[in-house]
Amino acid sequence: MTEKEEMLFNVQKYRFALIDIAMYLDSHKNDKEAMETFKKYGKDYLEAKKAYVDKFGPLMHSDLIGESKWTWTDAPWPWEV
Amino acid sequence: MWSYDKSLIYPVKIKKSDPSLAKKIMSQFGGPHGEMGAATRYLTQRFGVPYGEITGILTDVGTEDANLHLKS
Numbered sequence: 001m002t003e004k005e006e007m008l009f010n011v012q013k014y015r016f017a018l019i020d021i022a023m024y025l026d027s028h029k030n031d032k033e034a035m036e037t038f039k040k041y042g043k044d045y046l047e048a049k050k051a052y053v054d055k056f057g058p059l060m061h062s063d064l065i066g067e068s069k070w071t072w073t074d075a076p077w078p079w080e081v
Numbered sequence: 082m083w084s085y086d087k088s089l090i091y092p093v094k095i096k097k098s099d100p101s102l103a104k105k106i107m108s109q110f111g112g113p114h115g116e117m118g119a120a121t122r123y124l125t126q127r128f129g130v131p132y133g134e135i136t137g138i139l140t141d142v143g144t145e146d147a148n149l150h151l152k153s
Contacts, residue, residue, distance in 0.1 A: 005092065008088055008092070009092055011088060012088060012089065012090060012091060012092065015086075015090070016090060016091070019090075019141075019145060019148070022141060023138070023141050023142065023145065026134060026137040026138045026141055027134060027138060029134075058087060059086050059087045059088050060084065060085070060086050060087065061084075061085075072087075077087070078087060078088055078089045079093075079095065081094065
């Protein structure tokens with residue numbers, strides 16, 4: 001695994017956890033432990049995403065808000081990796 | 082309603098091209114019985130549901146159908 005793949009995998013890992021816990025919370029909204037887990041992985045996700053974006057470019061439009069150049073359409077797309 | 086992340090939900094590496102399989106996957110993606118239709122159904126059904134919890138679940142499941150299954 002290259003460094004880029006590894007850093008992207010971290011983003012994907014935490015994002016997947018967030019999505020899964022969010023769907024659990026929809027039907028268990030008062031589960032404090034799940035809420036804490038959501039927050040924990042949420043922080044990990046934000047950190048992993050920032051690290052990746054700073055080094056390899058945007059994963060979503062909002063990642064370009066602080067930039068001067070529009071790099072969104074630059075290759076590679078996810079299916080080209 | 083729709084936003085795009087420039088990454089897959091899970092890493093996939095295409096090693097060789099297979100047009101015949103690609104065609105089947107494309108149909109599963111947007112075809113008559115594809116994931117796009119399923120996602121749209123969840124997201125349409127949620128408007129008629131009288132329970133907030135179910136509205137939330139249908140919203141998130143429909144979103145994940147679009148995300149997990151359609152992500153490309």
